[in-house]
Amino acid sequence: MASPAADDYLKTVFAHTEWQDAPITPSVLAAKLGIAPSSVTEMVKKLAAAGLVSHVPYGAVRLTDAGTARALAVIRRHRLIETWLVREFDYGWDEVHDEAEVLEHTISDRLLEGIDARLGRPRFDPHGDAIPDADGRVEREPFVLLADAAVGHVGRVLRVSDQDPDLLRAVEAAGVAVGAEVRVTPSGVTVDGAELPVGEAAGQAIWLSV
Helix, strand or coil: CCCHHHHHHHHHHHHHCCCCCCCECHHHHHHHHCCCHHHHHHHHHHHHHCCCEEECCCCCEEECHHHHHHHHHHHHHHHHHHHHHHHHHCCCCCCHHHHHHHHCCCCCHHHHHHHHHHCCCCCECCCCCECCCCCCCCCCCCEEEHHHCCCCCEEEEEEECCCCHHHHHHHHHCCCCCCCEEEEECCEEEECCEEEECCHHHHCCEEEEC
């Protein structure tokens, strides 16, 4: 099943459980992809027949080993492209997702390898998401969602979700960046001693080291 649509499904299933444990259901998958549930049902059946996912009716969709390997290959392309656009073309971190969605299906393996080498084999993309290496290995340290972190917790910002460009711009304007050390307060975080309010949406979109 070599198709951009299949790759998008596999990438979405993987990404859903990358930073939390609840498995993805067909209805959630449909919502994330913006596709009718009936279309998702048909594609999931095809992916299952191809040995890329496991699924029982009305149950969760899970990647098989083969599906995970393919999802990681697509995610590697996507995140390397995002990093390339930010570093080499001065894109903002709020601008790269849609560009990478297109380019990940079109560039050659040779060009991808050249991008990886030019960038110095980066381990993380601009949002803090881990970039799988060529063998599909991923490095990630223990984390906690900001909304779940206790007041007084001190940690580095590991990741900011890239799903909402407006939120990314707001987080950047507030002075919160990947790699910054923050202390959790009742109303937000402090960075370099400055108090920064963080709303509920940001609390659900920022991950810290433990």
